[in-house]
Amino acid sequence: MPIKVFVQTYGCQMNLADSEEMFLHLSARGAVRTDNLDQADAVLINTCTVRDHAEHRALSFLGRLCKWKRQNPQRIIIFAGCAAQRMGKALQKRYPYLNIVSGAKEIEHFDQTLDKSGLFSPAATPAAPQAALSAYVTIMRGCNFNCSYCIVPSVRGPVKCLPAQTILQDATRKAQAGAKEITLLGQTVNAYQDGSTTFADLLNRVSEIPGVQRVRFTSPHPIYFTPQFLAAVKDNPKIARHVHLPVQSGSSKVLQEMKRGYTREIFLEKVRALQVAGFEISTDIIVGFPTETEEDFAQTLSLVDQARFTAAYCFKYSPRQGTPAAQLPLHSENVLENRLSILLNKVRGLAEQAYQRQVGTVQSVLMETPRKGRSSSNYWVETGLDFPVGSVVSCKIERAEGTLLFARNEHD
Numbered sequence: 001m002p003i004k005v006f007v008q009t010y011g012c013q014m015n016l017a018d019s020e021e022m023f024l025h026l027s028a029r030g031a032v033r034t035d036n037l038d039q040a041d042a043v044l045i046n047t048c049t050v051r052d053h054a055e056h057r058a059l060s061f062l063g064r065l066c067k068w069k070r071q072n073p074q075r076i077i078i079f080a081g082c083a084a085q086r087m088g089k090a091l092q093k094r095y096p097y098l099n100i101v102s103g104a105k106e107i108e109h110f111d112q113t114l115d116k117s118g119l120f121s122p123a124a125t126p127a128a129p130q131a132a133l134s135a136y137v138t139i140m141r142g143c144n145f146n147c148s149y150c151i152v153p154s155v156r157g158p159v160k161c162l163p164a165q166t167i168l169q170d171a172t173r174k175a176q177a178g179a180k181e182i183t184l185l186g187q188t189v190n191a192y193q194d195g196s197t198t199f200a201d202l203l204n205r206v207s208e209i210p211g212v213q214r215v216r217f218t219s220p221h222p223i224y225f226t227p228q229f230l231a232a233v234k235d236n237p238k239i240a241r242h243v244h245l246p247v248q249s250g251s252s253k254v255l256q257e258m259k260r261g262y263t264r265e266i267f268l269e270k271v272r273a274l275q276v277a278g279f280e281i282s283t284d285i286i287v288g289f290p291t292e293t294e295e296d297f298a299q300t301l302s303l304v305d306q307a308r309f310t311a312a313y314c315f316k317y318s319p320r321q322g323t324p325a326a327q328l329p330l331h332s333e334n335v336l337e338n339r340l341s342i343l344l345n346k347v348r349g350l351a352e353q354a355y356q357r358q359v360g361t362v363q364s365v366l367m368e369t370p371r372k373g374r375s376s377s378n379y380w381v382e383t384g385l386d387f388p389v390g391s392v393v394s395c396k397i398e399r400a401e402g403t404l405l406f407a408r409n410e411h412d
């Protein structure tokens with residue numbers, strides 16, 4: 001009987017990709033996936049430590065597994081990822097029923113971790129990989145920045161780019177298993193460089209893999225968007241016209257205190273250049289950084305007006321132990337709540353306005369269900385007619401309702 005594994009992932013897309021990679025090593029040892037915890041023989045928890053809240057959720061799930069394990073002591077619990085890296089050996093003391101702890105820096109050697117544990121047999125028949133329309137491919141790990149609020153560099157270490165050949169093989173394997181859309185992942189994904197292979201080269205080469213219809217990437221850093229990058233990708237329609245570009249603050253003073261490496265003016269310049277090249281931009285914003293004044297916050301609101309984001313994910317600042325910003329005095333919860341609600345009010349209409357701007361345009365839509373798909377610039381489109389899932393359809397957008405576009409197929 002194969003070992004049934006329940007996978008629980010917290011955090012970002014990189015973590016989802018890491019969970020897939022870890023699961024591949026488990027399936028090479030005969031494991032299969034289950035969505036039913038009660039029927040599982042093993043649980044893989046892949047954790048995030050970027051925010052306190054995500055770490056607490058993972059630990060609370062781990063706490064609940066105590067009873068699950070008591071029902072059958074043969075069951076296996078694997079705790080992996082960023083929180084595992086941060087908390088290290090202390091975890092096994094606090095949760096003695098944990099079988100394997102594997103930090104974010106050890107993911108590349110997860111196969112060896114499994115073999116060392118003696119709990120999985122490498123000789124078992126690997127399960128066939130499952131086809132997914134959209135697949136993640138990690139191209140780099142770690143980060144060379146030291147944003148003053150961020151714990152990632154200390155848990156994931158400095159940047160390590162994977163060899164281009166390895167990435168192309170991974171993307172090819174996923175395309176052969178049925179993926180039509182490949183998303184390249186890295187903490188500062190557009191800083192990728194392997195010898196003479198740049199990030200733009202990599203995007204173009206992945207787009208040439210048979211079966212790949214669209215290539216996306218996340219998360220880029222503003223400073224790596226250069227005119228050379230835009231020139232290298234501008235004629236490739238398979239590279240999605242959407243960039244999720246975290247800004248974090250609209251005040252140059254706060255950006256400097258955050259050590260983000262750019263000013264408000266530089267960020268807006270990059271946004272304009274990307275928009276001229278046809279990219280739509282979404283972003284992340286932190287409100288209530290310890291040194292943020294009312295004037296700084298007003299700067300964030302005005303940047304949101306100027307940048308014409310399609311969406312903005314807004315977070316209250318929360319300190320992470322061990323980061324330089326954690327030493328600074330915090331704003332009161334009232335200030336945080338107040339600023340967040342003002343910002344959310346402003347961004348609430350962004351997506352709807354962005355959807356309205358699409359009316360009258362022609363979009364190429366990758367079908368994710370027979371009638372619904374996503375455009376290159378990441379809008380949901382209802383096609384009105386049935387098309388094969390995974391096909392790319394050219395559609396004229398007739399109207400927008402909330403966050404959905406309605407199209408008339410070009411051949412109607």
Ligand code: SF4
Nearest residue numbers: 143145147150152187
């Ligand atoms: S760029 Fe800054 S926020 Fe992003 S992972 Fe690196 S240190 Fe953290």
